[in-house]
Amino acid sequence: MKVVNLKRGPILVLSASALLICFILFSFSRSTQETTAIRDVRIRSIKDERGSDDRVEFPGQTEKKEERRTEKVREEKKEELKKVEKISQRKEEGGRGEGDDIAKKREFVKEMMLHAWYGYRNYTWGYNEIRPSSKSPNNQAIFGGSKMAATIIDAADTLWMMGLKDEYKQARDFIYANFSISNAEGTLSVFETNIRFVGGLLALRALTGEEFYTEKAREVAEALLPAFNTPSGISYSNIDMRTKVASNYGWANGGSSILSEFGSIHLEFTYLSHLTGKNIWVNKVRKIRETLDKSDKIEGGLYSNYMNPKTGRAAGMTHVSLGALGDSFYEYLIKSWIQTSFKDDQAKKMYWDASDAIQRKMIYTSKSGLRFAAELKGGRPDKKMGHLACFCVGMFALEAKYEKNETRKEQVMQLAEDLGHTCHESYVRSESRIGPEMFYFNDQDDATSKRSEHGYILRPEVIEGFFYLWRITGKEKYRDWVWDAISSINKHCRVEGGFTGLQNVYNPNQGRDDVQQSFFLAETLKYAYLTFTPTSEISLDEWVFNTEAHPFPILKGEVKGTD
Numbered sequence: 001m002k003v004v005n006l007k008r009g010p011i012l013v014l015s016a017s018a019l020l021i022c023f024i025l026f027s028f029s030r031s032t033q034e035t036t037a038i039r040d041v042r043i044r045s046i047k048d049e050r051g052s053d054d055r056v057e058f059p060g061q062t063e064k065k066e067e068r069r070t071e072k073v074r075e076e077k078k079e080e081l082k083k084v085e086k087i088s089q090r091k092e093e094g095g096r097g098e099g100d101d102i103a104k105k106r107e108f109v110k111e112m113m114l115h116a117w118y119g120y121r122n123y124t125w126g127y128n129e130i131r132p133s134s135k136s137p138n139n140q141a142i143f144g145g146s147k148m149a150a151t152i153i154d155a156a157d158t159l160w161m162m163g164l165k166d167e168y169k170q171a172r173d174f175i176y177a178n179f180s181i182s183n184a185e186g187t188l189s190v191f192e193t194n195i196r197f198v199g200g201l202l203a204l205r206a207l208t209g210e211e212f213y214t215e216k217a218r219e220v221a222e223a224l225l226p227a228f229n230t231p232s233g234i235s236y237s238n239i240d241m242r243t244k245v246a247s248n249y250g251w252a253n254g255g256s257s258i259l260s261e262f263g264s265i266h267l268e269f270t271y272l273s274h275l276t277g278k279n280i281w282v283n284k285v286r287k288i289r290e291t292l293d294k295s296d297k298i299e300g301g302l303y304s305n306y307m308n309p310k311t312g313r314a315a316g317m318t319h320v321s322l323g324a325l326g327d328s329f330y331e332y333l334i335k336s337w338i339q340t341s342f343k344d345d346q347a348k349k350m351y352w353d354a355s356d357a358i359q360r361k362m363i364y365t366s367k368s369g370l371r372f373a374a375e376l377k378g379g380r381p382d383k384k385m386g387h388l389a390c391f392c393v394g395m396f397a398l399e400a401k402y403e404k405n406e407t408r409k410e411q412v413m414q415l416a417e418d419l420g421h422t423c424h425e426s427y428v429r430s431e432s433r434i435g436p437e438m439f440y441f442n443d444q445d446d447a448t449s450k451r452s453e454h455g456y457i458l459r460p461e462v463i464e465g466f467f468y469l470w471r472i473t474g475k476e477k478y479r480d481w482v483w484d485a486i487s488s489i490n491k492h493c494r495v496e497g498g499f500t501g502l503q504n505v506y507n508p509n510q511g512r513d514d515v516q517q518s519f520f521l522a523e524t525l526k527y528a529y530l531t532f533t534p535t536s537e538i539s540l541d542e543w544v545f546n547t548e549a550h551p552f553p554i555l556k557g558e559v560k561g562t563d
């Protein structure tokens with residue numbers, strides 16, 4: 001999700017001057033370029049200010065320091081729990097028979113949600129996001145200056161699940177009366193608009209049964225349709241809302257489409273066809289799927305991050321990634337198979353072939369024993385793993401849940417847990433106990449990298465991974481890990497007007513990015529909350545989450561509508 005969609009990459013609407021600056025920054029190094037999705041522009045510029053000598057200890061600290069830190073952290077956690085007790089005393093709702101401790105943690109996350117929500121509501125209602133320190137609208141991020149209420153749409157299903165009825169009603173009434181895609185101006189990212197707006201509205205329909213949400217989702221999807229008019233069916237990245245002209249990013253390998261973007265529409269459009277009875281939506285994504293299935297696969301099951309929408313072929317040097325640019329395409333393959341009650345055989349085969357190839361070619365173990373998912377560039381491993389790539393912990397855990405071959409099931413579960421461990425290490429080895437944007441591994445040493453990006457922009461993927469591990473293995477330690485992460489976020493990212501990202505997780509006092517990303521309310525807080533509810537709440541046997549954590553029901557089979 002992000003500036004270049006790194007699963008969220010592309011920040012859509014940059015002003016011309018911002019684009020120029022980006023262009024200059026991008027041209028410094030290709031790797032910087034590729035790890036920079038639009039969402040990451042902020043982080044990138046922070047890094048440039050810091051200069052390249054800035055050294056970070058990733059895994060390399062001494063044990064003593066670690067012990068002292070652990071002791072300190074333990075004390076801090078005690079303090080946090082005391083605070084939680086106070087909060088939960090104020091709430092009527094008690095535990096639900098699963099132990100007070102868990103109920104308190106659930107209330108703690110709910111209180112964080114209320115704080116995030118009221119920051120936005122008090123100061124920037126109707127805008128996309130709040131800058132919580134300055135208490136002003138965030139107009140730089142994705143969706144730019146358009147007043148599209150991204151936070152309201154993204155947060156509403158989380159409010160609903162948390163039983164925050166008054167706040168849900170505020171969101172619902174706004175969407176009903178005031179949300180319209182026709183308010184969007186400038187250029188929209190097809191991917192971001194789909195996962196947040198179409199996805200958010202459809203999940204609200206699923207949870208509440210209110211039909212108007214389907215109609216609003218349909219209108220948003222309709223606004224995106226011109227992006228699908230290509231010979232291969234592969235959609236463009238952007239669409240100009242005024243002219244209806246679709247386009248790709250110039251930096252994306254000579255104007256290619258991006259795998260994680262056009263590959264992460266399948267769940268939403270399938271469900272929209274199911275609800276409307278019209279095949280137009282599912283046909284769009286089936287065509288993309290056909291093109292990909294027929295394309296030359298890399299290592300027998302992988303796909304290039306960059307594809308030409310005219311030819312349907314890989315563009316430029318092949319780059320394969322479970323992080324930025326690739327990530328949620330693989331996620332949507334296995335989830336499409338689940339969404340159709342295991343009827344979508346094409347998705348199943350493509351996913352399993354991809355997973356085989358990933359396990360053969362992309363999984364490495366560092367000298368100190370941390371397993372990680374590398375990227376492949378021109379067939380060679382690039383030994384780094386971004387925060388975004390930690391989503392694959394959840395993906396492999398889901399694969400393990402459904403794998404019938406016992407040997408393989410065990411292997412892939414082990415992989416999910418090992419990668420989860422690595423993502424956890426990236427958190428607990430930092431001063432803030434929050435992980436950085438990117439970490440590197442080399443043969444001598446794990447992830448000592450001055451190149452690494454040290455910021456944290458409230459991303460969900462690591463907590464999302466622990467959520468899946470908890471739901472699927474039932475091991476208590478994964479709930480502890482979520483608690484550790486979310487209480488650290490509360491400690492370091494909380495300001496008066498909500499929650500902000502950090503410029504440097506290794507030195508949390510260094511600075512803040514002053515943006516409360518809407519995905520913090522849609523994803524990070526939702527996955528944390530659902531870790532502390534009974535597992536029957538939004539059960540993985542009944543729901544599948546889109547890549548913005550908006551849940552859709554598992555359908556009875558493939559969609560059969562009319563044309």
Ligand SMILES: *[C@@H]1O[C@H](CO)[C@@H](O)[C@H](O)[C@H]1NC(C)=O
Nearest residue numbers: 115116118119122496497498
């Ligand atoms: C929002 O406003 C209410 C009412 O004035 C206030 O109680 C609350 O603390 C505010 N919350 C935030 C996060 O600004």
Ligand SMILES: *[C@@H]1O[C@H](CO)[C@@H](O)[C@H](O)[C@H]1NC(C)=O
Nearest residue numbers: 126170172173174175177178
């Ligand atoms: C919808 O927008 C109008 C005009 O800005 C505003 O007065 C009204 O309160 C909004 N409705 C809701 C439910 O937020």
Ligand SMILES: *[C@@H]1O[C@H](CO)[C@@H](O)[C@H](O)[C@H]1NC(C)=O
Nearest residue numbers: 356404405406407408409411
């Ligand atoms: C199960 O998977 C293993 C490892 O991939 C394979 O060697 C074995 O043949 C499979 N067993 C069956 C019954 O398919």
